[in-house]
Amino acid sequence: MEALTTLTSRTLIMPAANIDTDQIIPARFLTTTTRAGLGSRLFADWRYAADGSPRPEFILNRPEAAGARILVAGRNFGCGSSREHAPWALLDYGIRAVVSTELADIFCTNALKNGLLPVIVDEATSAWLLAHPGVEVTLDVAAMTLALPDRRTVRFPLEPFARHCLLQGIDELGFLLEQRPAIEAFERRA
Amino acid sequence: MAPRTLFEKVWSAHEVSAETADTPAVLYIDLHLIHEVTSPQAFQVLRERGLPVRRTDRTLGTMDHSTPTLTSQVFGGAPIAVDSAARQVAALERNCTEFGVELLALRHAQRGIVHVIGPELGLSQPGKTIVCGDSHTSTHGALGALAFGIGTTEVGHVLATQCLLQRKPRTLAINVEGALGRGVTAKDLILGIIGQIGVAGGTGQVIEYRGSTIRGLAMEGRLTVCNMSIEAGARAGMIAPDETTYRYLQGRPRAPRGADWEAALERWRALPSDPGAHFDREVHVNATRIEPMITYGTNPGMVIPISAAIPQRPGDAAFARALDYMGFTAGEPIKDRKVNVVFVGSCTNARLSDLRAAAGVLRGKRIARGITMLVVPGSQDVKRQAETEGLDRIFTEAGAQWRESGCSMCLGMNGDLVPRGEYSVSTSNRNFEGRQGAGARTLLASPLTAAACALTGRVTDPREVL
Numbered sequence: 001m002e003a004l005t006t007l008t009s010r011t012l013i014m015p016a017a018n019i020d021t022d023q024i025i026p027a028r029f030l031t032t033t034t035r036a037g038l039g040s041r042l043f044a045d046w047r048y049a050a051d052g053s054p055r056p057e058f059i060l061n062r063p064e065a066a067g068a069r070i071l072v073a074g075r076n077f078g079c080g081s082s083r084e085h086a087p088w089a090l091l092d093y094g095i096r097a098v099v100s101t102e103l104a105d106i107f108c109t110n111a112l113k114n115g116l117l118p119v120i121v122d123e124a125t126s127a128w129l130l131a132h133p134g135v136e137v138t139l140d141v142a143a144m145t146l147a148l149p150d151r152r153t154v155r156f157p158l159e160p161f162a163r164h165c166l167l168q169g170i171d172e173l174g175f176l177l178e179q180r181p182a183i184e185a186f187e188r189r190a
Numbered sequence: 191m192a193p194r195t196l197f198e199k200v201w202s203a204h205e206v207s208a209e210t211a212d213t214p215a216v217l218y219i220d221l222h223l224i225h226e227v228t229s230p231q232a233f234q235v236l237r238e239r240g241l242p243v244r245r246t247d248r249t250l251g252t253m254d255h256s257t258p259t260l261t262s263q264v265f266g267g268a269p270i271a272v273d274s275a276a277r278q279v280a281a282l283e284r285n286c287t288e289f290g291v292e293l294l295a296l297r298h299a300q301r302g303i304v305h306v307i308g309p310e311l312g313l314s315q316p317g318k319t320i321v322c323g324d325s326h327t328s329t330h331g332a333l334g335a336l337a338f339g340i341g342t343t344e345v346g347h348v349l350a351t352q353c354l355l356q357r358k359p360r361t362l363a364i365n366v367e368g369a370l371g372r373g374v375t376a377k378d379l380i381l382g383i384i385g386q387i388g389v390a391g392g393t394g395q396v397i398e399y400r401g402s403t404i405r406g407l408a409m410e411g412r413l414t415v416c417n418m419s420i421e422a423g424a425r426a427g428m429i430a431p432d433e434t435t436y437r438y439l440q441g442r443p444r445a446p447r448g449a450d451w452e453a454a455l456e457r458w459r460a461l462p463s464d465p466g467a468h469f470d471r472e473v474h475v476n477a478t479r480i481e482p483m484i485t486y487g488t489n490p491g492m493v494i495p496i497s498a499a500i501p502q503r504p505g506d507a508a509f510a511r512a513l514d515y516m517g518f519t520a521g522e523p524i525k526d527r528k529v530n531v532v533f534v535g536s537c538t539n540a541r542l543s544d545l546r547a548a549a550g551v552l553r554g555k556r557i558a559r560g561i562t563m564l565v566v567p568g569s570q571d572v573k574r575q576a577e578t579e580g581l582d583r584i585f586t587e588a589g590a591q592w593r594e595s596g597c598s599m600c601l602g603m604n605g606d607l608v609p610r611g612e613y614s615v616s617t618s619n620r621n622f623e624g625r626q627g628a629g630a631r632t633l634l635a636s637p638l639t640a641a642a643c644a645l646t647g648r649v650t651d652p653r654e655v656l
């Protein structure tokens with residue numbers, strides 16, 4: 001996992017609530033056995049017409065989307081299935097953080113395991129961001145802050161262990177493997 | 191000791207180490223179910239790190255999501271039509287062989303949808319921790335297990351260590367009282383609950399479904415209820431084990447036997463929440479008010495009684511967009527809207543009782559002209575039982591297609607698709623845009639309602655045909 005300490009980027013806005021994992025990456029693309037290459041399928045059914053041509057009005061197909069690494073989305077983003085292909089597709093496309101007032105549980109866990117930063121903010125901050133597409137903001141993982149263009153900073157919660165892993169660029173498997181003596185002891189007890 | 195909830199009892203019995211401010215709890219997993227879609231990248235990690243599967247005896251594989259349901263492709267030697275699906279199926283076979291994991295492969299007599307076979311084999315038991323790389327793992331909570339969906343990275347963690355790092359979720363009691371009316375099923379109940387608490391109403395929480403209505407449900411209905419916990423955003427859904435649970439489990443192939451059964455029963459009887467146990471939140475539901483329900487929008491919370499009109503929400507752009515996708519108008523009744531496809535299947539409603547309910551409506555009748563109806567049993571075992579009862583004949587004589595088990599039309603990745611723009615009344619659990627195929631329009635309902643709609647070719651209240 002690639003470490004993430006700070007991230008400065010313009011925002012990409014998707015104001016709809018309840019954007020589910022079937023929109024982020026439709027099921028027909030889940031037959032892959034690798035993680036790579038899903039970025040071109042991200043939001044496939046919103047992004048491309050039935051004949052495969054890009055829909056010009058969709059945000060990812062607009063010039064201002066190019067290079068944006070922070071997605072600001074409506075409430076309950078990532079609801080639905082447990083497919084880790086959703087954060088894989090976002091990361092492969094170039095998104096490194098998702099900002100919302102609420103993110104679905106499994107999506108949030110999957111995101112953190114892959115170095116995609118989930119940022120939960122209050123209603124007012126979210127509404128402001130959604131009303132100001134494309135502004136440049138800075139995320140600071142160590143400080144758990146989101147800095148807005150007017151220099152206001154907003155704090156966001158982050159599970160301490162996930163934050164540690166994100167800052168160091170390490171995954172959790174190493175930690176779990178070190179628990180082996182405790183796991184063996186548990187298995188003897190059970 | 192302070193009174194504890196069912197969830198707290200199962201959780202604390204599985205803590206290898208408790209959570210601290212800096213680190214999550216290390217939670218031991220009793221049963222890990224794997225399938226072809228969310229496991230390949232996890233096995234790859236094991237391979238890269240030179241790790242074995244820690245407990246092959248606690249791991250079971252099946253294939254369901256991308257498998258074909260046409261008999262010719264499952265048993266007849268015809269190639270699997272979707273190429274990438276064929277590769278995924280082959281990858282799971284290779285991975286299970288290489289790592290020594292038991293697999294109920296494509297032609298295995300006990301294969302089926304992962305959430306149907308766990309309970310059916312008697313593997314899903316009260317008090318167990320159960321995970322699977324699939325959000326509907328919440329289904330198994332109906333037996334009093336703590337069961338939840340995980341992502342592929344976590345599938346790798348469990349394969350390698352039999353453990354997960356977890357923060358303890360909060361608890362939500364959903365108390366359901368009152369009798370369900372005629373034609374009202376467990377599916378209508380859970381759709382009604384989601385309509386009441388919303389699609390994010392359970393986020394960060396483990397639900398315990400309680401009350402006389404829940405106690406009165408048969409095991410298969412309880413599985414339907416817990417299955418859709420995730421549609422309310424919940425981490426898991428649980429129901430305390432009772433005589434219904436024990437009767438369901440006893441004698442199943444992988445349930446404990448003899449003295450082990452007696453010992454298990456004693457442990458299980460201590461699991462239900464203690465009187466006075468505290469839940470972080472409680473919700474009350476009056477079951478007598480619930481009618482046959484149907485969804486009209488693009489998430490399961492957009493649901494109404496089948497006799498009601500589609501709500502109006504002026505100024506709500508997302509709502510308008512959803513109705514536009516569905517081709518519906520706010521304020522119009524949903525009844526009598528044209529239907530093109532009827533799907534009876536999925537881990538929500540493809541058990542024997544579901545098929546019996548649908549067959550009961552169709553017996554001796556024909557589905558409407560122009561309707562495509564698929565009936566897809568939840569497992570090969572359900573299929574055999576249904577055939578023993580002659581249900582397959584009822585379906586095929588009515589004009590429906592009878593298939594091999596699998597996820598089928600619940601999600602568009604195995605070749606069973608709802609054509610663009612068409613309306614599908616489906617007994618599955620998600621009506622997201624494109625879920626059943628690009629441009630497909632899904633109306634979620636019970637097997638009774640689905641069968642009633644197949645008869646008339648229109649959205650139909652099942653009480654009119656019962």
Ligand code: SF4
Nearest residue numbers: 326536537597600601
């Ligand atoms: S039937 Fe549908 S919801 Fe259930 S496991 Fe299969 S794809 Fe998922």
